[in-house]
Amino acid sequence: MKIMNCPLNGPRNISEFVHGGEVREMPNSTTCTDREWADYVFYSYNEAGVVTEWWLHAPSGYWFIAQRHTVSDEVIRTFDASEMFNQRIDFEMPESVEGSL
Amino acid sequence: MSAITPQEFNKRSFIYHKLTANEYIEIADSALAVQSAQEQVGNSGLSDLSNLLRTGFRGLNAADHLRSADLPVPAKPNQVEVSANGELVLRLSQKEFWILANPNAQRAGHANIDKILAANTPKQQCFPLYCQDSHAWMLLSGKHLSHIMAKLCGVDLSIAAFPVGSIAQTSAARVNVIVVHHQFNAQSCFSLLCDSAAAEYLWDCLLDAMQEFGGKEVGILAASNVA
């Protein structure tokens, strides 16, 4: 069984982790085209190379990010999500909508 | 026979239906098994401490909150320190802490650390946690701690790899469990905290794994005599 290094808990059997899919940037959901949105929702890059993925250490409920080579299945680096996401993200009101409940 | 039974309290352990103990004491408005039905203590023991008090805090101000109550703050996640009154202070992440009552509380008198903490909780960034109810607390004592856990858990919990003061948040017998290596009456032991709804399951798994070492359920008074 593979070992993965959790940034919080150290090296653990891969069975303690849950894969969360690639880290992807969401297009602006109010201004992007239908096609751009469908690309985001339905298509994975499935790159033969290094991908950046969400992983959850299930026993501690800790999400982190891993860089993994999809050909060799080598996990190159794991790190806390704050390294990539360190700013509060807000959404803007679509122009067509006025006021809020 | 003891006059006290678990059922006479509204607050009951998640495991009490499994217990074979014949003597309980009253603690924190509930019954704590102190004397096991079996007189003879083998060389590993399992005790139910679910009814002992525990609390937890999460947030950027949680560490300061503990300090203001004169509790020690472990330097890094997955470490445990013992307070002057014998409480176990667990650091589970950068900003999450659990405080477990002194397992010897029935001798020392129960400290009010939970009430002190509750009364002074900062308004911001310090959220009390529900570990009293979300988790059961079992104490594994005796010689074969790491051997027993090796039959259930894929993390190396040998003394060399997992010294006193360590915490492992892992999976044992396929349920999530927090394993805490601390001392109880100067003996190494493991506190196990697991999902309260899966506590009966894990209790049985542990007893099964202990069988080859002659391990069995013990009351908390006997736990420190298991050698």
Place this chain on the structure above:
Amino acid sequence: MNRLNSPMGLLIDRSKSISFSFEGKQFQGLEGDTLASALAANQQWLMSRSFKYHRPRGPLTMAGQDANTLVQLQGEPNVLADRIAIKNGLIATGQNCNGSLANDSDSFLGHFSRFMPVGFYYRSFYKMPFSKYKDSWKYWEPTIRKKAGLGELDLTFKPEYYDKEYLFYDVVVVGSGPAGLNAAITAAQAGATVLLVEEQPVLGGSLTYHRFDEEGVQALALKEQLLTQVAQNERIKVLVNASCNGWFTDNYLPVIQGNRMFKVRARECIVASGSFEQHVVFRNNDLPGIMMSSAAMRLMKHYAVKPGDNAVVLTGNDDGYLTALELLEQGVKVAAVVDMREDKDIASQQCKVSLSAHNIEVFTGHTVYEAIASKGNKKVKGVNVRSITGQGEVSANGFKIDCDLLCMSAGYMPVYQLLCQAGAQLSYDDQGSEFSLKNLPAHLHIAGSVNAIHDLTAVLNDGERAAINALHNIGLALDKVLPSVECQRRVNFHWPIFSHPKGKDFVDFDEDLQARDIVNATRLGYRDIQLVKRFSTVGMGPSQGRHSALPTARLVADATDRNVTQTGVTTARPPFSPEKLAHLAGRIFDPYRRTTMHRRHLALGAKMMPAGNWQRPAFYGQAKDRDQCMQDESVHVRTKVGIIDVSTLGGIELRGPDAAELMNRIFTFAFLKQPVGKTRYAVLTNEHGVVIDDGVSCRISDEHFYVTATTSGVENVYREMLRWNAQWRLDVDISNVTSALSAVNVAGPDARKVLELLVDDIDLSSEAFPYLAYREGHVGQIPARFLRVGFVGELGFEIHVPARYGEALWDMLMEAGKAFDIRPFGVETQRLLRLEKGHIIVSQDTDSMSHPGELSLDWAISRKKPFFIGRRSIDILQAQPQSRKLVGFKLPAHIKVQDQPKEGHLVLADNNVTSKITGNITSCEYSPSLDMTIGMAFAGINQCALGDSIYIKVDSGELIKAEVVKLPFYDPDNLRQQM
């Protein structure tokens, strides 16, 4: 008893006699004997019959590495007689024979081998031409299986206790021959913790049976020295009788010993698994009495059993000469040594000289062309020797030598299985005619004869070299330099294959495959080694190609004009040796969760059912009374008061300044202005716009929400919340409090009356505590959260309390409810009640395509907010023409209960079985309160208006017509839940 003198017999205890039976006959053996060695000591050489031709077979390797000694024990088939230790009272029989082992009436099959080529059974019987049997394989298969089958299962056997244990070591050494021992010692002396795994009962590997020098003294002295060092080092943990059965990523090694599977994690792994001695392919090379030289050595040195009285040694290396010397020393007459090599290729002429001194003839450049059998092929009685004239070719005439033992030494094949599983590649050296391993992954090392090192000094150095490499990886022994390892010794004869026109020249003993079977496979077009394997079944038997892989590679290479490296061997997969399912399954962990009220449900006679990993009451009563129990319970809730344990309902707490903001982004509804003390229905869609969960949101304070989720969905909802907020960085704390709260729903017209007996600190009146409100108070002394809910469509209070109070809460409510005839109801009853109300259950009434529009949940979606998960997808989906919709339906009164549709039954567009499928049934049940059968179904967009008809194809294949009706079925104005 006829045994050789000490020091022969390393494994046996001569003072302890053991009696056992084989084929109904009583035998005596010694403690430490395997069944095979004990039988051999009794001159019982016939132990098994072959798979296809039922040919007599005896010991081949004496190491548990072949299928020639498979026997049947009571309760266990296919046991290796050269592996299983005897004990008093053991009862064994031969298997795969028709009649007795000695007189197998199916042995005539061998005569037909010419007409039974590879693939015979399958090609002849699978679709038999002109057969009156349409499915001829079904007809013939049982007969064929009987002819070609293996042992018999005892279906009455009682399972034993098997379990698993994790082990963690710095260095794991697989194999305890000289290389493995020296590697383990080197590693442990440098400070590493070491696990040494040995398949045999004692450490030492080849040191326990092989003869390394002419005088025959080297092995014993070296073994004593190494074993002493192992015993003295407490950092070395030894597992004997243990098999490392696979290699998995990051040195994760399953090691089986007895009834336990160790899951070993090694930082560094050294494989010193040695090599398998190889046989020579010639006619009748499978007769009992023909064995590997190493098998004869093991019989003598391990068990003090004389392998025969009159031996011929057939060799392609110097080891055969050493075997001959050992046989001589133990009183076996050696009739001749037949060496396939030319005289010039013999490395140690000294051995030859020594043999000559004993008047033993050595025929170089010769081979055994055919073995001559005693009556019934039971034993070898002589060999026909010819001179070799070319690759696989022999002279027209030869001579005969009588013998009752033939020892074969054609060379060695590395025990490559674990290494190839790890990704190493085999390459063939034409000079040495030998496979070796290349491209090992990091942290995996190799030493000894598996590394093509065959000189004892070099083997020891190779063990040290591997250990130092491993130590360097973990930061130990950094000052130690690697010893140089050199070995010029050649051990493999390049072509030990001598096909005979009459066949029976076996390449694979397990599957009775002859040299021509392999060659024919290539002629039929199966040129790739993998295809040759699948077509001919070579290497598929229990010994998995340990002896057939090398000759097959050579034969296929030769037949297809490629070199042996290009041809290669077939993929090695775990397990290395057959393992029991019990080892994999034994003491499997299957977690369950129980609510705090579990014992109370059992006491009330609940029929429990799984809900995710929870145990929940389905209803209270016997399984056979399901319908009646459900109907009674549901009417009771509608007319009086019922109580249901809803502790398994998911619970998530959101606290902090951004709690409302997170709610607003995660769920479809608007939550920023949800009033404190109110609840609100919460629907969750994924990014595809599909409804994936729902629950109730309670606003406890401005910055505190408590939101429920479905039993099976909460884990995912919680994880997704954590993940989204790992990106959004909102100021909010998220907790999964599912297990922290026990909960019940007290529902029915008398629900308020029950609670009024127990709740003092909340005004429960409908004015003060209206429908959809949230309150906090106490039930007796127990702190509780109260939710006015309407899931089952009656006046109802959900009461959530800290889990430690759950059982007491149940007891108090049941006690107080006695005055109002309170009755517990189960999950199945709750499903009926909510169906009467037309409430959906996510994942029962929805599927992986259901968007809110299809479920008529548009009302639960707020578009007046900037974002929620799935919003853009919902917009896109809603803009498209809708194809289906979830509707309520009722069945005509004449449809009987047993004919009513089930979940999953198809909905058709028209009253015609060939018409288009438009949807499916999601829920359907008889409602006693309405006295009709009702349900919900996905229906086509053209048939979902009130009064439309849907056509349901039921189990019988018939169509049932149902009418689309308005939801809810019961109490359409929702007055009862607001009482």
